Amino acid sequence: MTPLDSATSVLRGVTTAVLDALLPPRCAACGEPVDRPRTLCLACWSRLSFIARPLCAICGNPFETAPPGEPVCGGCLANPPPWRRARSALAYDESSRPLVLGFKHGDRLHLTSLLAAWMRLAGAELLADAEVIVPVPLHRWRLIARRYNQATVLAHAIGLSSGVPVADRALVRVKRTPSQGHLTKSQRARNVQGAFRVDDRRRSEIADRRVLLVDDVLTSGATAGACARVLLRAGAASVDLLTLARVV
Ligand SMILES: [Zn+2]
Numbered sequence: 541m542t543p544l545d546s547a548t549s550v551l552r553g554v555t556t557a558v559l560d561a562l563l564p565p566r567c568a569a570c571g572e573p574v575d576r577p578r579t580l581c582l583a584c585w586s587r588l589s590f591i592a593r594p595l596c597a598i599c600g601n602p603f604e605t606a607p608p609g610e611p612v613c614g615g616c617l618a619n620p621p622p623w624r625r626a627r628s629a630l631a632y633d634e635s636s637r638p639l640v641l642g643f644k645h646g647d648r649l650h651l652t653s654l655l656a657a658w659m660r661l662a663g664a665e666l667l668a669d670a671e672v673i674v675p676v677p678l679h680r681w682r683l684i685a686r687r688y689n690q691a692t693v694l695a696h697a698i699g700l701s702s703g704v705p706v707a708d709r710a711l712v713r714v715k716r717t718p719s720q721g722h723l724t725k726s727q728r729a730r731n732v733q734g735a736f737r738v739d740d741r742r743r744s745e746i747a748d749r750r751v752l753l754v755d756d757v758l759t760s761g762a763t764a765g766a767c768a769r770v771l772l773r774a775g776a777a778s779v780d781l782l783t784l785a786r787v788v
């Protein structure tokens with residue numbers, strides 16, 4: 541962090557604290573008045589689906605009823621993903637979408653500590669094992685347009701509170717991929733082929749380390765899968781995946 545960066549973040553912290561004291565606190569999702577700042581109202585809380593056990597030991601998808609032993613879903617048995625384990629805090633649905641998209645595009649960075657705390661809970665086992673946190677990168681042109689990468693913001697918040705170092709420049713997005721929203725699973729996989737690489741100068745931040753890859757949403761797994769493969773090829777000992785939300 542440069543002195544200017546830290547001065548900016550101190551100033552931002554002071555500004556946030558002053559605003560919190562002056563303005564009535566509002567729900568971070570719907571804007572209704574609440575009793576504490578940077579939290580959700582009861583209605584928004586109760587609509588969110590937090591992912592809980594029983595879940596697949598590999599992909600983290602919740603089961604309706606737990607199979608005996610170490611539960612692994614049929615999808616993971618037939619088609620093992622490149623990461624070791626994936627965990628997410630929330631189901632990505634009608635209720636969580638405004639929160640996730642507001643954080644991604646809407647400058648709702650005041651949500652960071654709340655969302656990171658949920659992720660830390662969901663990924664406690666993964667974090668206990670992690671030696672380095674790596675956010676899924678944006679292409680630099682998209683980063684300029686959006687001004688921040690939501691995955692990097694979450695990665696730093698989780699790193700700060702857990703003490704696990706963050707390598708936010710080791711993995712880079714070299715191909716500008718079109719939006720994945722309307723693509724099929726195989727189109728998504730093709731879309732991100734060759735999109736990522738590990739910066740040669742920063743390979744030592746990854747090599748022989750247990751990596752925790754962090755992103756905001758897990759949908760088809762194509763993006764996270766491409767990142768995990770590139771990290772493993774660069775010598776990562778293992779890759780776990782932690783996201784804020786996932787399609788269930
Ligand atoms: Zn609300």
Ligand SMILES: [Zn+2]
Pocket residue numbers: 596597598599600601612613614615616617
């Ligand atoms: Zn699974």
